[in-house]
Amino acid sequence: MTARLIRLVIMSLILPLAALSGCGSDERAEQSAGFAGLGQDAEGFQQAAPNQALTFPDDFPHEHAAHPDYRIEWWYLTANLEDVSGEPLGLQWTLFRQALMPPSERPEPTPWAADQLWMAHMAISQGEQHQVAERFGRSHSQAELSQSHDAQAGVVASPFHAWLDDWQLQASADADDDAFSPLTLTAYSGEGASRFGYTLELTAEGPLVFHGEEGFSQKAANGQGSMYYSQPFWQIEGDVTLNGETKAVSGRGWLDREWSSQLLDARQSGWDWFSLHLDDGHKLMAFQLRGGGDDSADTEQGAAYRSGTWITPQGDASPLATDDITLTPLATSTVAGRDVPTRWRLEIASVAIDLNIEAPHANRWMDTSVPYWEGEVRVNDRASGEPMGEGYLEMTGY
Amino acid sequence: MTTVLTTLLSHYRRHPGQLVMLLLGLWVASALWSGIQAINATARDSYARADALFATELDQLERRDGATLSRDEYHALRQAGLPVSPLLEGNVVTQDGTRLTLIGIDPLTLPSENALGQAGTSSSLTAFLTPPWQTRVAPDALTALGLERGNAPGATPTLAEGGKLPPLTLSPALPPNTLIMDIAAAARLLASGEAITRLVAAPGALTTAPPDYTLTRATSLASPGQLTESFHLNLTALGLLALVVGLFIVQAALGLALEQRLGMLRTLRVLGVSGRTLVAALSLELLLLGVIGGLTGIASGVWLARWLLPDVAATLGSLYGADVGQTLSLPWQYWMGGLAVSLGGLLLAGSGVLWRAARLNVLSLGQMQAWRSGFRRQLTLMSIAGGLAAAIGLGLTLWLAQQPPGDGLLAGFGVVAALLLASALWLPPLMALTLKGLTHLARRRPLTQWALADMQLQLPRLSLAMMALLVALATNLGVGSMVGGFRVTFLDWLDQRLVAPLYINAPADQYDAIDTWLADRPEVSERLLTRRSETTLLAIDTPDESRSLSLAIDLYGITPGESLTPHWPLLNTLDDRPSAWAAFDNGAVFVNEQLATAENLSPGDRLTLRAPNGNETLTITAVYPDYGNPSGQVLMASHQLAARFEAPPSSMGLVLHENANVEALRNALTTRFGLSNDAISDQREIKRIATEIFERTFTITRALNVLTLAVASLALLASLLAQARSRRQQLAPLWALGVPRAQLARLNLAQLGGAALATGLLAIPLGIAITWGLVAVINVAAFGWRLPLHLFPGEMAVTLATAVGVALLAAALPALRFWRASPRALLAEETHQ
Structure with missing residues (x-):
């Protein structure tokens, strides 16, 4: 008994060690290969390129599933909700996939052998509260997957099911096999009074939207980019549990799907990414990658590279060019010991909008293994100050 | 100053024997002490590594x-x-045959707190998770893998069965x-394949076990450090004893060296060397000797520890399941500490010498008689100090008697130490008294009277060596009886518990089939199924009180059939044995002695245990001995354990009819159920393994014991040799008066043999008292079991013979020299006088 216990204890020894030995090299990796190593060289992986145009409905539903030959991929949902008393509430659920090696170096799919590393994040924010949880998992892309119990994590297209443990986004029981709507999302963390999580029903009220050139979204002046589409039209109903208390919520959600093998240029240090629901029914996605742009800026990293998509209430998308977008940080807040811009000015010349975007609560730091800022924002017209909408802002590399 | 020191040290050039004796004492004392400290330090380091994150121990789901x-x-x-x-656990065997645990x-x-403080992109995590993977290993295991530390990282050693380990990464x-x-x-x-050994969870992360699973909480289990504390205390006590005996030698040698240099010291004082300078020079001499003796001692101690460590590691592994490294790991404090203890001991032993040198009377002459009167004062002081030690020992014993059994390990050692000290201190006064009485009795026999009077004169110098001999003899006897007694008890107990000739150890889900199959075999007369599980002891109800606690305990189920119940050893039952067993079959429990001692339980008390379907409250009807088990155990009938705690089967004993073909049954079982070779073991094999574990447990105790006795004998030998020359001076006049040489030599042997015999005789009752202290106090506190007091007359006789033998051996050399001395030399002695 004692011997067994000692052995168990040993277990907990190894991880801090791994973490310690990992730290140093990590920081260097971040400096040389962009945020979280996303600028690492991706030799041996399949590359996202303009010639892989996504078409609807031919490519679906299978593009909803994982693309294990690409290095990185995510299923990224953010939602601006209100509880029954009208109090705003934000939430996030993300499933990240990372290939551990190029397809040619995959190990045999023996039990436990993995070629895919999975990471999931969930967050619920209301007022000053910001609850975050993180999970990890492994799978082998070539292992037989006839039921979800065959793997700890995975995504299958039909019927749609994305899971890591009990954190699951899947086609609702009454949906058609190939349908991407309605979906049910469940994720919980903690016990008793500190328990938080949600069970939500997501219904799409518009079509899928492809960014960039038919789904190829360029991320740097040198032509690197990712495959990127969204479902920005979710109507959401459900229950959120916070501090052990459960309440009904409803509101709007935005799901991003993106995969690539080299998202960032090695010179890019991070990004500022907006997904906005405007009150008139338009949706706006805009981002800037800091560095990696053209050489107009007189810095080593190059100018910021900007891009975006203007989406009509019907779901027609127009890509926005880098010089069409002006993005100016107006004020910063100190969060988790870092200075993070939490008030921005966003101008889109081609559609003549000039917006003030502000995070009402600055403490939306995601203290996860890859730390970043992710939180709700309010949108106002810069000239009149009139409220114009809401959305989510993600900032990395600060 | 240098001149003074050189002059002082020149004494040793003329008497190299004294220098050798001094250094030998220091060397032996610090070697034994530092050897034991090295073992303790290494074991503690191993525990610390296992303990380091005990706070994050895990709950288990099975x-x-x-x-x-x-x-x-x-x-x-x-x-x-x-x-x-x-978690997946298993064993791999290296090419040199060492079995390593693979997890x-x-x-x-x-x-784990902040388990992945790294991004998914971290190179170290990727290397751990992906081919060729990594093996994390402590540097201690490299020897077994046939690797040097330098070329270990990245190496991929081949195992005995041909597999290769993933590249090694060192994790000290x-x-x-x-x-x-x-x-x-x-x-x-x-x-x-797809199998998992166990599932673990952060403590408290699971509120309840899912259906079909049992949850074992990582509750109040003792860490290996706590469990083995008593074992190390035992070792330390033995080491301390060795140090004390060694210092006895040192003091004897120093005393002699000073005595012989008194003249020189006076001359130096008369020449104008101040008393302070003299003391400083003597201190410097001590320091020099201390550093030399201490350093050589520590070096030998490390060697000694290296020699003993495999046995210690094996003992700790088999007794407590604690893994201890096979290579020494010594922090710098160890080296400093070892030297400090040697120097401190030397200073203590030499303080008397320094004190006398400081108060040196320039005018008085060295006189045996003056020395003797000083010795009388010393005897009085010794008697008083001895009385004080005895009073402390008595007080501690009285205090211990009021403590619950199992407490007071330190106090137990205190009693034994006080007893030893008191006896050692009383030895010289007692001998002086006896000699005085005998001299009175022998007044009609002049030669005997002379011999006794001469003995009184020798006593001051001999007393220290005799004290050392007494302590060593008594300890040797005490520890010897304890080990011997344990051996007798343990083997008996093993015989009583192992009633079946064959034992099956199969996967848990096969027992039903095996049982059904065996039921039809004519040669099997009884099937003794055992079950094991673990649970938490939640509450204890005794007639006096009722208390709740949360203690992890083992559950053990046995089949109380006709072959087991008559032999199974019980210490204490509620009524008689048959009714205890009848109650047992109906759901009463027995508890092992360790649990009974630790929680102060007796038959009739009730225990509340956590069970899968609510708590179970059960009555204790007996206490049984359970040697070698460090944890508390509750015993119940196998079928009760299955019904109440859903415990899986763990083994099955087969009682066979006479003339049954054991080999055929064994083969039939193996082929029928596809069992591995080691799944069926016979009784002899199990006994052999158990005895082996037992033998290893006491190897160190015995080795140290013998070493201590050897040191004491050496002390006696050294003191006698040192005064061999002066003996000739004493004997020469008698020879000149016409006493034949042979008679003088016999007289000399009789003097010392008698003194040793007296010491040995005193050592016997003292040894018995020590045995009692060990089995009734120290063992109960250290291991949780009490042993019956076994005495071994044969061993006592050997002890006595050893004492006399050592003394005679030591006396033989001077006697022989005297025998061989030419008459001229003896006459010269006379004129010299």
Whole structure:
């Protein structure tokens, strides 16, 4: 008994060690290969390129599933909700996939052998509260997957099911096999009074939207980019549990799907990414990658590279060019010991909008293994100050 | 100053024997002491590594039916929201035959504070998770893998069965003999397929166990450090004893060296050397000797520790399941501490010398008689000090008598130490008194009277060596009786518990089939199924009080059939044995002596235990001895354990009819159920293993014991040799008066033999008292079991013979010299006088 216990204890020894030995090299990796190593060289992986145009409905539903030959991929949902008393509430659920090696170096799919590393994040924010949880998992892309119990994590297209443990986004029981709507999302963390999580029903009220050139979204002046589409039209109903208390919520959600093998240029240090629901029914996605742009800026990293998509209430998308977008940080807040811009000015010349975007609560730091800022924002017209909408802002590399 | 020191040291050039004796004493004392400290330091380092994160120990989830867990079961539990992580455990054998524990983990789900402080992009995590994977190993295990530390990182050693370990990464914080790697790599090496050994979860993360599973909380289990504390205390006590005996030698040698240099010291004082300078020079001499003796002692101590460590490690492993490294790991404090103890001891031993040198009377002459009157004062002081030690010992004994059994390990050692000290201090006064009485009696026999009077004169110098001999003899006797008594008791107990000639150790889910099959075999007369489980003791109800606690205990189920119940040893029953067994069959429990001692339980008390379907409250009807088990155990009938605690089967004993063909049955079982070779063991094999463990447990005790006795004998020999020359001076006049040489030599032998015999005789009752202290106080506190007091007259006779033998041997050399001395030399002695 004692011997067994000692052995168990040993277990907990190894991880801090791994973490310690990992730290140093990590920081260097971040400096040389962009945020979280996303600028690492991706030799041996399949590359996202303009010639892989996504078409609807031919490519679906299978593009909803994982693309294990690409290095990185995510299923990224953010939602601006209100509880029954009208109090705003934000939430996030993300499933990240990372290939551990190029397809040619995959190990045999023996039990436990993995070629895919999975990471999931969930967050619920209301007022000053910001609850975050993180999970990890492994799978082998070539292992037989006839039921979800065959793997700890995975995504299958039909019927749609994305899971890591009990954190699951899947086609609702009454949906058609190939349908991407309605979906049910469940994720919980903690016990008793500190328990938080949600069970939500997501219904799409518009079509899928492809960014960039038919789904190829360029991320740097040198032509690197990712495959990127969204479902920005979710109507959401459900229950959120916070501090052990459960309440009904409803509101709007935005799901991003993106995969690539080299998202960032090695010179890019991070990004500022907006997904906005405007009150008139338009949706706006805009981002800037800091560095990696053209050489107009007189810095080593190059100018910021900007891009975006203007989406009509019907779901027609127009890509926005880098010089069409002006993005100016107006004020910063100190969060988790870092200075993070939490008030921005966003101008889109081609559609003549000039917006003030502000995070009402600055403490939306995601203290996860890859730390970043992710939180709700309010949108106002810069000239009149009139409220114009809401959305989510993600900032990395600060 | 230098001149003074050189002059002082020149004494040793003329008497190299004294220098050798001094250094020998210091060397032996510090070698034994530092050897034991080296063993303790190494063991503590190993525990610390295992203990380092004891705060994060884990809860365990296992299948209630004892069946193997599988990977899809793990996924299903995760997908039901249970934060469990898989562990795969197994053994691999290196090419030199060492068995290493291999543990496969999933770092992604293993609970740990901030487990993945690294991004998924971290190179170290990727290397751990992906081919060729990594083996994390403590440097201690490298020898077994046939590697040097320098070329170990990245090496891929081949195992006995041909498999290769993934590239090694050194993790000094890991316990010895443990390999850790990703579960995928471990599953490949162990060819375990989809199987998992156990599921673990962060403490408290699971509120209840899911149906079909049992949850074992990582509650108040003692760490190996706590469990083995008593063992190390035992070792330390022995080491301290060796140090004291060694210092006895040192003091004797120093006293002699000073005595012989008194003239020189006076001359130096008369020449104008101040008393302060003299004391400083003597201190410097002590320091010099201390550093030389201490350093050589420590070096030999490390060698000694290296020699004993494998046995100590094996003992700790088999007794407590604690892994201790086979290579010494010594922090710098160890070296400093060893030297400090040697120097401190030397200073203590030499303080008397310094004190006398400081108060040196320039005018008085060295006189035996003056010395003697000083010795009388000393005897009085010794008697008083001895009385004080005895009073302390008595007080401690009285205090201990009022403590619950199992407490007071330190006090137990205190009693033994006080007893030893008192006896040692009383020895010289007692001998002086006896000699005085005998001299009075022998007044009609002049030669005997002379011999006794001469003995009184020798006593001051001999007393220290005799004291050392007494302490060593008594300890030797005490420890010897304890070990011997334990051996007798243990082997008896083993015979009583192992009633079946064959034992089956099969996978838990096969027992039903095996049982059904065996039921029809004519040669099997009884099947003794055992079950094992673990639970938490929640409450104790005694007639006086009722208290709740949370103590992890083992549950053990046996089949109380006609072959087991008559022999199973019981210490204490509620009524008589038959009614205890009848109650046992109906759901009463027995508890082992360790648990009874630790929680102060007796038959009739009631225990509340956590059970899968609510708590169970059960009555204790007996206490049984359970030697060698460090944890508390509750025994109940196998069928009761299955019904109440859903415990899986653990083994099955087969009682066979006479003339049954054991080999045929064994083969039939192996082929019928596809059992591995070591799944069936016979009684002889089990006894052999148990006895081996037992023997190893006491190897160190015995080795140290013999060494201590050897040191004491050396002390006696050294003191006698040192005064051999002066003996000739004493004997020469008698020869000149016409006493034949042979008679003088016999007289000399009789003097010393008599003194040793007296010491040995005193050592016997003292040894018995020490045995009592060991079995009734120290063992109960240290191990949780009490042993019957066994005495071994043969061993006592040997002890006595050893004492006399050593003394005669020591006296023989001077006697021989005297025998061989030419008449001229003897006459010269006379004129010299």
